[in-house]
Amino acid sequence: MHMIIGPGAVGTVLTAFLRHAGEPVRLRVREEDVQDLQGSSHVLVDRVRGRPPVRVAKPPMSTQTDFDGVETVFICVKHPDLPAVLDAFPADIPDTTTIVPCLNGVGAAQRIRQRFPGSHVAPLTVMFNAQLLEPLHARISTKPNVLINSDDKALLGLFGTSGLQVQRVHDEAAAWGKLLINLANGICALTDTTFHDVLANPDLRAVFVTLLDEATTVLDKSAARYHLPVGMPYQAYRKLLTHGGNGAWWLEKYRHGLTKSSYPSMVADLRAGRPTEIDELGGEIVRLGQLVGVPTPANARVVKMVHAAEAAPHPTPMSARDLRDALA
Ligand SMILES: NC(=O)c1ccc[n+]([C@@H]2O[C@H](COP(=O)([O-])OP(=O)(O)OC[C@H]3O[C@@H](n4cnc5c(N)ncnc54)[C@H](OP(=O)(O)O)[C@@H]3O)[C@@H](O)[C@H]2O)c1
Missing domain, CATH: 1.10.1040.10 (N-(1-d-carboxylethyl)-l-norvaline Dehydrogenase; domain 2)
Known part of the structure; x- marks a missing residue:
């Protein structure tokens, strides 16, 4: 099971492609967003470049940050919201859980490593441009691709043939x-x-x-x-x-x-x-x-x-x- 924290533009895109690749996903949302998100039965990503949209059934949602059975945690919030997200993490992150910060810049991974020493952190750089049109409905206006700084083959292969390209990187240069x-x-x-x-x-x-x-x-x-x-x-x-x-x-x-x-x-x-x-x-x-x-x-x-x-x-x-x- 993978957890996506933050159902915004990036969270919606990653949810859609992960589900399209057949991966189980749980969306971690804020209490105040639950009602808005309940209206939609699916997750939809439009692709501007003439490709068909990606449409998948809406995954289960939760307002709890519970890492039991969670392999990967994709953090898809913006920087001002990161402290609140990390405050809700358990003090000991299970060894089997990898944290994947998807925020812009290089600071998020550093903050997570400092706060949770020893945790597995695999920074993801979002290379696509996406906008949220309505709850769980995003539009990508570029090619869908991401870079992941990790050697973990399972993580690198998660998106399979969903159409979202994953490139492996080895340092912070990208x-x-x-x-x-x-x-x-x-x-x-x-x-x-x-x-x-x-x-x-x-x-x-x-x-x-x-x-x-x-x-x-x-x-x-x-x-x-x-x-x-x-x-x-x-x-x-x-x-x-x-x-x-x-x-x-x-x-x-x-x-x-x-x-x-x-x-x-x-x-x-x-x-x-x-x-x-x-x-x-x-x-x-x-x-x-x-x-x-x-x-x-x-x-x-x-x-x-x-x-x-x-x-x-x-x-x-x-x-x-x-x-x-x-x-x-
Ligand atoms: N969009 C892009 O094209 C793009 C490209 C490259 C990189 N990025 C980076 O990716 C990160 C996310 O960007 P985004 O465009 O997806 O932002 P976004 O559309 O604003 O999405 C963030 C989502 O996180 C939710 N959220 C905030 N705090 C939360 C919490 N504690 N628990 C659960 N959900 C929470 C927000 O809810 P509310 O709306 O209720 O606040 C919102 O739905 C940013 O660092 C951004 O710079 C984005």
Whole structure:
């Protein structure tokens, strides 16, 4: 039995593909969400790229974090909710249970290992982009694939031939690479734009390059390896962003199947007045920069501006030019 904690966009997608692969799943939900979730009899994932949807029967739900007989625990909540999730864990995690944090960035696995030393933790990096349309109904706007940092063959094979591709990774390099690309999320949130806008608008591309220049300098100084999901070294990707017109967009479109309407959930979080994960993306770069003595003024400014927007009752999106000027 596998437990999915958090029936949001990622939790719904993983539930659907696991069930499609014939795996038994239990959804761990919050008391206050039970009523909303009871309305649907199935879990549905639409695929934007012309593939048929994945539709499976709704698995049993529980409001308890009980690891009895649970092989794998997929944590699919956002960072602000992680402490509450971990507070509900038993003090001793059974040796037969593997914890799979699916949150953005690299911080969640570190926090779990610190809090539950000796537990089996296998970080999963979500490479797809998904939105929740209604309870237990999500839409994927890219190819469905994930990376898992583990040698556990059973875990790596869980999704079988369901259509969700699993790639095995051996260190945090891919997670850092994904974090670098996710620095675009703060840009999208502040300007209320899509990934396409960031890669096609010259002002937003320039902002992205500024954030990436700082972040890669920090990672190089701290000797943290990173592997960009775009499949090329940073200097080549930088050239594409600065001199390649819309080339970076076409690369994303064909490599990951990104569509023009794909946007990071940080945009939706800000619109809905929810706290964002900016501290675990740009904030992670700022913290590491302080540790290794590399200044990160542009990333720090974006983190500060996103927090200011979180606190505003009705945040007004900035123009691309204004954001570029603010970071100049
Ligand atoms: N969506 C994507 O395309 C994508 C891509 C890459 C990485 N990620 C990462 O994946 C993580 C999850 O993102 P998401 O988009 O799936 O977020 P989401 O749609 O907001 O889903 C999170 C879900 O967790 C629920 N939840 C919160 N606390 C809980 C608790 N204590 N017990 C049970 N359920 C709880 C939330 O319920 P409420 O709605 O009631 O709060 C919500 O249903 C994030 O770190 C995100 O950055 C997402």
